């Protein structure tokens with residue numbers, strides 16, 4: 193793959209994260225290099241040529257800090273070290289250096305809401321009520337009945353409070369009991385965590401994706417959350433209460449502005465926030481005068497029904513909700529969500545790729561989606577995610593399985609049985625097989641990425657809705673005198689797209705649309721027939737407006 197590797201652009205200033213594409217790596221599942229069945233940092237480094245070949249601009253690594261792995265790394269016991277499972281700090285430095293050599297940026301996951309219960313801070317905090325670190329976490333006396341101090345529920349089901357019998361108080365944990373929440377109202381916590389950011393920024397990381405950033409501040413009085421009248425049985429238990437007081441408090445904006453200020457001490461670093469909130473609250477995380485997250489992660493594509501009208505409305509509402517100067521972003525999948533191919537099917541996954549990579553805003557691509565990984569079946573004895581044990585059916589293992597690189601044993605991921613099973617179709621669904629197939633979903637991704645790089649209209653251009661007609665959504669992207677039109681068929685039936693040019697044309701000038709890319713492969717250079725383009729079921733077209741003279 194090396195001979196083919198094209199270095200990604202190294203864009204000046206903030207343009208790298210605006211025009212660029214982020215690729216999420218779940219390090220446990222990318223590449224194992226030491227035969228323990230778990231991916232590691234050397235493995236990520238070994239696969240950087242692939243990422244450069246694919247054409248992405250930045251790699252976001254899910255947590256690689258020291259951790260007892262109760263929540264697979266989202267329970268950190270040392271923010272300034274690498275877990276031995278993943279390697280060493282030297283391996284990390286090598287990864288950053290090798291990435292930068294290929295003009296790839298490295299974004300770290302930052303997990304500030306909670307630590308592991310094994311973090312020395314928590315060990316100290318729980319040692320006694322008057323320990324200086326006690327207030328670094330959220331401790332309360334039992335309620336009047338001896339039970340938890342309030343009605344808050346853990347995101348993984350069950351109570352969000354655990355009693356520490358030795359000191360007779362409960363501590364709060366929004367996730368597992370092994371993940372006690374830090375008290376961000378304590379200035380010492382803030383200082384310590386800001387220093388963690390500097391530790392990694394000094395090592396050259398290009399930014400952070402901040403875990404559950406909207407959770408950092410909780411209601412000062414820890415009031416009960418109201419019951420959710422719309423709760424439907426079968427949903428995760430957390431949804432039975434409205435998270436009115438346990439998250440999304442106004443004071444969190446100050447914390448985020450502080451993080452942002454730390455990044456501003458450095459050059460062109462990016463702050464991404466993980467936020468699961470409705471649109472109108474999500475956009476608040478850009479902060480007053482854009483002092484917040486550069487990119488509050490937009491998960492709306494994951495949460496919106498896969499139909500043209502719903503998606504059209506979503507795009508319109510999101511564009512309208514953005515604050516002046518706020519840069520949009522789009523996410524189709526991550527390590528917490530069913531894979532896009534599992535959700536919409538293999539055929540629509542290709543349309544989804546066109547959507548993700550032609551919308552206005554920074555796209556985040558989840559590893560494996562580019563080869564069309566779907567829902568990998570996990571036999572009961574191989575379940576790893578603790579959420580599956582608490583609330584069966586909610587587990588996130590099916591979207592965390594190993595990357596598939598080549599035919600043969602363990603699909604090139606490892607030399608031993610991996611920590612999670614491989615897709616049964618790994619022999620055909622892998623990078624080596626798909627990269628040379630002109631019609632493969634991998635080829636489609638690579639072409640789309642190249643197209644986005646080639647055409648400023650796609651990477652930084654304006655967005656304009658054109659039409660929603662039945663299953664077909666059409667929009668336009670424009671930059672300078674370049675106009676690109678995208679037509680996506682979210683249905684399975686054949687149809688036609690109108691190829692009229694609805695723009696004023698100078699006298700005598702003739703212009704027309706021409707196909708740049710079809711999600712089905714081929715068709716490049718095709719012109720409309722009788723004023724229309726045929727659009728097959730599950731097909732998406734990217735068209736460019738060309739002057740008649742240039743049409744040959």
Ligand code: TEU
Pocket residue numbers: 263266267303347367403404466468527528529
């Ligand atoms: O996820 C936060 C989170 O809220 C998710 O659990 C979300 O609620 C769920 O996927 C349903 O939409 C982050 C991490 O991404 C996740 O892996 C961690 O388990 C969690 O925080 C705790 O750190």
Ligand code: CA
Pocket residue numbers: 223224225226227228229230231232277
């Ligand atoms: Ca390993």
